[in-house]
Amino acid sequence: MRQAWRVADVRSAEKALMATVPDGTLMQRAAAGLARRCALLLHESGGVYGATVVLLVGSGDNGGDALLAGARLAARGARVLAILLRPEHVHLAGLKTLLDAGGRVIEELPARADLVMDGIVGIGATGGLRPPAAALVKGLPELRGRDGARAPVVAVDVPSGVTVDTGDVPGDAVHADITVTFGCLKPAHVVGPAAALAGHVELVDIGLGATLHAAPAVRVPDASDIAEWWPRPSASSDKYSRGVVGVATGSAQYPGAAVLSVTGAQAGPAGMVRYAGSASREVLRKHPSVVAAERVADAGRVQAWVCGSGLGTDDDARTELRSVLATSLPVLLDADALTLLVGGQHAADLRRDAPLVITPHDGEFKRLAGEAPGPDRMAAALKLASWINAVVLLKGDRTIVATPAGEVWANPTGSSVLATAGSGDVLAGLLGSLLAAGVPAEKAAVMAAYVHGLAGRRAAEDGPVTSADVAEALRPVLADLL
Ligand SMILES: NC(=O)C1=CN([C@@H]2O[C@H](COP(=O)(O)OP(=O)(O)OC[C@H]3O[C@@H](n4cnc5c(N)ncnc54)[C@H](OP(=O)(O)O)[C@@H]3O)[C@@H](O)[C@H]2O)[C@@H](O)CC1
Numbered sequence: 001m002r003q004a005w006r007v008a009d010v011r012s013a014e015k016a017l018m019a020t021v022p023d024g025t026l027m028q029r030a031a032a033g034l035a036r037r038c039a040l041l042l043h044e045s046g047g048v049y050g051a052t053v054v055l056l057v058g059s060g061d062n063g064g065d066a067l068l069a070g071a072r073l074a075a076r077g078a079r080v081l082a083i084l085l086r087p088e089h090v091h092l093a094g095l096k097t098l099l100d101a102g103g104r105v106i107e108e109l110p111a112r113a114d115l116v117m118d119g120i121v122g123i124g125a126t127g128g129l130r131p132p133a134a135a136l137v138k139g140l141p142e143l144r145g146r147d148g149a150r151a152p153v154v155a156v157d158v159p160s161g162v163t164v165d166t167g168d169v170p171g172d173a174v175h176a177d178i179t180v181t182f183g184c185l186k187p188a189h190v191v192g193p194a195a196a197l198a199g200h201v202e203l204v205d206i207g208l209g210a211t212l213h214a215a216p217a218v219r220v221p222d223a224s225d226i227a228e229w230w231p232r233p234s235a236s237s238d239k240y241s242r243g244v245v246g247v248a249t250g251s252a253q254y255p256g257a258a259v260l261s262v263t264g265a266q267a268g269p270a271g272m273v274r275y276a277g278s279a280s281r282e283v284l285r286k287h288p289s290v291v292a293a294e295r296v297a298d299a300g301r302v303q304a305w306v307c308g309s310g311l312g313t314d315d316d317a318r319t320e321l322r323s324v325l326a327t328s329l330p331v332l333l334d335a336d337a338l339t340l341l342v343g344g345q346h347a348a349d350l351r352r353d354a355p356l357v358i359t360p361h362d363g364e365f366k367r368l369a370g371e372a373p374g375p376d377r378m379a380a381a382l383k384l385a386s387w388i389n390a391v392v393l394l395k396g397d398r399t400i401v402a403t404p405a406g407e408v409w410a411n412p413t414g415s416s417v418l419a420t421a422g423s424g425d426v427l428a429g430l431l432g433s434l435l436a437a438g439v440p441a442e443k444a445a446v447m448a449a450y451v452h453g454l455a456g457r458r459a460a461e462d463g464p465v466t467s468a469d470v471a472e473a474l475r476p477v478l479a480d481l482l
């Protein structure tokens with residue numbers, strides 16, 4: 001599991017650490033790690049000696065890091081050229097070190113470069129990039145190196161132009177190949193559109209762990225977490241003890257939603273899937289092991305319900321939703337169930353003690369919360385989670401899971417191939433199966449998003465992806481993971 005901290009917490013930890021080490025120590029540690037990573041990258045295109053390295057240098061310590069790292073590369077024979085965005089505010093010690101090592105200051109992007117270091121702005125950034133910086137950044141994709149390839153961009157701490165605490169990207173921003181960050185990850189490395197701009201993120205240890213005691217702003221699961229948390233049957237398990245998931249999805253009009261959500265549920269750890277709804281024929285044709293009924297009330301015992309995808313919004317659908325919410329079981333609501341909630345008729349039902357998970361996309365979120373998630377998706381998801389006392393899985397490229405207790409997770413496995421009709425139904429089924437198997441709601445949401453994302457990637461290996469392909473890919477992905 002990785003974790004990311006907010007700027008204010010990073011600042012306090014940095015301050016506490018600085019009080020224990022000589023002046024400049026942290027910047028030197030940062031610069032050493034940064035230079036090391038840049039040197040490795042330069043080796044791919046012919047080595048450090050003779051390489052042209054361009055530094056984009058802003059007015060804070062982020063620019064200072066770039067200057068100090070540039071000096072180390074200059075000392076190893078690189079031709080290091082620094083563009084100072086505000087020469088009157090440059091990090092003076094850093095500039096002197098660079099010049100002493102043989103680096104030079106230039107006014108605009110050169111004709112060729114083998115590596116660009118983005119030290120325009122780091123965790124001290126406010127607002128979008130200012131026009132001079134934005135203009136520079138626009139020219140980066142054109143830069144070619146000695147091997148004719150596009151010059152790789154290494155961002156110092158964060159790609160400039162992103163909002164560090166939220167992962168929002170309000171305007172022009174650097175698109176990095178690698179981001180070398182210091183001490184700990186920040187939210188922009190793992191959530192929102194900023195995460196995609198950070199490229200491969202590498203963490204340089206500067207000793208911050210000793211003073212960083214605040215709770216992380218966001219956690220990111222990895223494969224070993226999912227494998228550790230995934231329920232496995234034991235020798236004494238039977239189909240009931242593994243959990244029975246009830247799936248109340250689909251309708252005569254949308255039978256496919258039922259098939260997709262049941263396929264998602266079948267891939268999960270529960271021992272049995274019960275289907276309640278009017279698409280039993282289609283469900284049973286695909287999954288003979290499913291036990292089907294017309295209504296939730298007649299479905300028999302289950303340990304968790306999935307309700308919503310393709311259910312419709314008529315009176316029958318309303319009845320089914322009410323039946324599901326009236327149980328004392330964990331419930332996952334998606335799609336039409338969320339639309340039905342918005343009318344307010346079910347607000348009272350929502351005050352339930354048993355766990356509730358909702359899985360809105362942005363449109364559903366807006367209808368539920370009364371406003372779009374906006375630029376701070378973590379804060380938006382947290383607010384809704386606390387308001388309705390549910391785990392909120394806010395879908396997107398970096399799907400977010402937020403809990404009423406104030407914890408946030410970001411899913412790292414998303415893939416835009418998942419943006420295909422019905423893939424959310426598959427996710428809902430899988431998540432429901434985890435709930436039925438007794439996994440706590442927060443973990444179930446994190447695990448389902450992770451595996452669903454991997455399934456999208458796996459399916460894409462064979463060409464264009466439909467949601468049925470995502471559902472089919474769940475089992476091979478789990479076979480690799482577990
Ligand atoms: N944390 C740690 O442990 C360590 C941190 N370290 C490093 O320090 C970095 C933080 O340095 P920092 O505090 O000096 O802030 P930083 O981001 O360089 O610049 C802020 C200045 O930029 C400007 N500016 C603001 N917004 C802007 C915009 N949108 N577009 C353009 N310009 C903008 C504004 O200055 P102005 O131009 O207004 O005078 C503002 O004052 C951190 O990211 C890491 O690299 C490591 O060295 C060691 C350990």
Ligand SMILES: Nc1ncnc2c1ncn2[C@@H]1O[C@H](COP(=O)(O)OP(=O)(O)O)[C@@H](O)[C@H]1O
Pocket residue numbers: 335361394395396397398399414415416417418419420421422423424425426427452
């Ligand atoms: N651009 C994107 N990048 C990555 N994942 C995406 C993107 N757009 C959507 N997704 C994912 O695709 C799925 C779509 O779900 P949803 O919108 O409910 O579709 P449907 O209702 O058709 O099943 C979600 O898991 C979401 O996180």
